[in-house]
Amino acid sequence: MARFLFSRLLATLPVMLTVLVVVFMLLHIGPGDPAAAMAGDNASAEQIAQIRQRLHLDQPLVVQFLIYLRQLAQFDLGVSVYSGRPVATMILQRAEPTLMLALTTTLLSVLVAVPAGVFAARRLGLVTDYVVMALCVAGFSIPVFVIGYALMQVFAIELGWLPVQGYRPLASGLWNSLRSLTLPTVALTLLFAALVARITRATLLNVLSEDYIRTARAKGLPERKVVATHALKNIGVPVVTVVGTSFAALLGGVVVTESVFNLPGIGRLTVDSILSRDYPVVQGVMLVFAFVLVVVNLLVDLSYALFDPRIRQDMRS
Amino acid sequence: MSAQPQTARAGRSLKASTVVIGLSFAIVAMVTACALLAPPILGYSSDLNMGEALQPPGSPHWFGTDNLGRDIFVRTLSGARTSLMVGLGVSLLTLLAGGLIGLVAGYVRLADTVLMRIMDGLMAIPGVLLAVALASLLGGGLLTVMIAISVPEIPRTARLMRGVVLSLREMLYIDAAIAIGSSTPRILLRHILPNATEALVVQATFVCASAILAEAILSFIGVGISPDLPSWGNVMAGGRQFFRVAPWIIAFPGLFLSLLVIAINVLGDALRERIDPRLSGRRA
Numbered sequence: 001m002a003r004f005l006f007s008r009l010l011a012t013l014p015v016m017l018t019v020l021v022v023v024f025m026l027l028h029i030g031p032g033d034p035a036a037a038m039a040g041d042n043a044s045a046e047q048i049a050q051i052r053q054r055l056h057l058d059q060p061l062v063v064q065f066l067i068y069l070r071q072l073a074q075f076d077l078g079v080s081v082y083s084g085r086p087v088a089t090m091i092l093q094r095a096e097p098t099l100m101l102a103l104t105t106t107l108l109s110v111l112v113a114v115p116a117g118v119f120a121a122r123r124l125g126l127v128t129d130y131v132v133m134a135l136c137v138a139g140f141s142i143p144v145f146v147i148g149y150a151l152m153q154v155f156a157i158e159l160g161w162l163p164v165q166g167y168r169p170l171a172s173g174l175w176n177s178l179r180s181l182t183l184p185t186v187a188l189t190l191l192f193a194a195l196v197a198r199i200t201r202a203t204l205l206n207v208l209s210e211d212y213i214r215t216a217r218a219k220g221l222p223e224r225k226v227v228a229t230h231a232l233k234n235i236g237v238p239v240v241t242v243v244g245t246s247f248a249a250l251l252g253g254v255v256v257t258e259s260v261f262n263l264p265g266i267g268r269l270t271v272d273s274i275l276s277r278d279y280p281v282v283q284g285v286m287l288v289f290a291f292v293l294v295v296v297n298l299l300v301d302l303s304y305a306l307f308d309p310r311i312r313q314d315m316r317s
Numbered sequence: 318m319s320a321q322p323q324t325a326r327a328g329r330s331l332k333a334s335t336v337v338i339g340l341s342f343a344i345v346a347m348v349t350a351c352a353l354l355a356p357p358i359l360g361y362s363s364d365l366n367m368g369e370a371l372q373p374p375g376s377p378h379w380f381g382t383d384n385l386g387r388d389i390f391v392r393t394l395s396g397a398r399t400s401l402m403v404g405l406g407v408s409l410l411t412l413l414a415g416g417l418i419g420l421v422a423g424y425v426r427l428a429d430t431v432l433m434r435i436m437d438g439l440m441a442i443p444g445v446l447l448a449v450a451l452a453s454l455l456g457g458g459l460l461t462v463m464i465a466i467s468v469p470e471i472p473r474t475a476r477l478m479r480g481v482v483l484s485l486r487e488m489l490y491i492d493a494a495i496a497i498g499s500s501t502p503r504i505l506l507r508h509i510l511p512n513a514t515e516a517l518v519v520q521a522t523f524v525c526a527s528a529i530l531a532e533a534i535l536s537f538i539g540v541g542i543s544p545d546l547p548s549w550g551n552v553m554a555g556g557r558q559f560f561r562v563a564p565w566i567i568a569f570p571g572l573f574l575s576l577l578v579i580a581i582n583v584l585g586d587a588l589r590e591r592i593d594p595r596l597s598g599r600r601a
Contacts, residue, residue: 014434018435143533145533145537146574149564149571248444270446
């Protein structure tokens, strides 16, 4: 197990190195002087020079990259050009709404999508199957902000059941916090659940055509038991994989959803930083999100052992 | 389960699929017609007309007006051109770059390790975030937005192409081409690429749909195409502040965009099922 974990961690190194290079190079691919771009149109030559010096942009590219790596090794994500505050602190302070939104969306998506996918697969070719699949196509075809505004119009403005925008922190009580997250969660769930439900349906259809399912049916087991006992166990790996791989789409969705619902999370911080050209913050957020994705994919790989004894055996040996 | 209900179910399923595909095709054709005909006939309604600001849908403004008095009906129909151009442009750029990277990575082992690690690294950054950052850095022109959206899409296409090439390179006709002394570029271009085209075409439909959505997101965040050239994304972005008093600014372009993306995804699925017999077999 430790060897498997070590080999997987080793495999993530080149990925993280590429991420570091891409994120570092972001500052340098735009036209013109990045310091001037960050300083804005009305900045004086001194202010531009100050930013250039602070971000080491006056050094050769290789030196800049080495300084960047050294800072990261000390968990230093740099300093915001505008507020002068450490980027890591800014991200940590904004983490709660984002984590809560990601958590509630993942939970709700799995709770809705897996039964919906199973339901559609068991009713293959019937109206219910088409309805579920149509909802799935709509889920990942309608922009999350259109869904968000539609939900806001109906449930917050017309009916007044839920708050229009904003976030109530956990400190104000779990119920209040969840209430403020209900609409953003539902908007984002439609996207995430659509991807999971499609894979669940497709995988279950594959599994249901396997020989061991035919054997179970031939033994006279009721269909419900065939699905629950024999089929569902075998859809775990692909479903967990799609939850992991779709996490990138979820994080992307978080950026937009937080803007629509005015949630003071990392996504909102990203958009604000992009609009104000505060690139050290943008770089910090990209790095943190990429790190989260790598960790999620690692956890997904490890979770395979829970679903498939053959993988468990392979990991042990 | 008896054979008769299964056959009837398969028949109904086929009929429903045909209707849905026909409807999707009609939507794509209608939007393409809007993209071609609306700008020369209706223009872009870019001129300000403050006297007509925030008019609700009705006559003479069927879809209402925005805060600057611009006609949403005209901007929605004409915006189809920009959104469709972004979709097609990104598909082309992604297929060219991703297809080439996948082709080389799938056939040349040494290049595979290097290229695919770079692709893995790019895929580790959320696509929307990367596109938004690139669009902000490169500026908000049509071409730069296309490039910004293409970069996160390229790794997915490259990975798909590599998978296809890896299976094709084991074919007997490739061994035969090597045996008669064909050069690597010739094998790639004459034997492998034509056989990988179907998979690439299917991928292109999904990239196109995803790019239209991404353009809308970029515009919504404020780093997309300038509002002088209407796209569904920037028309909707213009309605953000006025959502409570004028929801039609977001609703109509949002409806058009969603219908087009749904239609393209349905056509992509249909194409994939046609190419992959295992998928079409499941329908029955």
